[in-house]
Amino acid sequence: MRRLVTLQDLRHSNHELGLYCPTCDRWGVAELDRLIATGHGNRVLVDTKFRCRDCGAVVEKQVRPPMPQFSTAEAYIVPMSQHRVH
Numbered sequence: 001m002r003r004l005v006t007l008q009d010l011r012h013s014n015h016e017l018g019l020y021c022p023t024c025d026r027w028g029v030a031e032l033d034r035l036i037a038t039g040h041g042n043r044v045l046v047d048t049k050f051r052c053r054d055c056g057a058v059v060e061k062q063v064r065p066p067m068p069q070f071s072t073a074e075a076y077i078v079p080m081s082q083h084r085v086h
Contacts, residue, residue, distance in 0.1 A: 008041035
């Protein structure tokens with residue numbers, strides 16, 4: 001189980017922090033590396049507020065887990081419609 005309390009926890013777990021401005025209907029992603037480098041890594045995620053760069057409204061946050069790595073193997077050999085009945 002991963003503990004995702006601070007911005008630094010997100011970075012160490014390879015998570016992203018999506019940011020959504022309902023006023024502008026625009027998505028962005030928090031620059032975790034920059035925030036950590038400027039001393040904000042220990043900020044508690046739920047207490048941290050972000051503002052839209054365009055309109056200044058407080059935005060909604062979305063924790064995004066890392067994308068799973070998928071195999072290039074096919075899940076099946078051929079579609080059922082191509083199977084021959086003997």
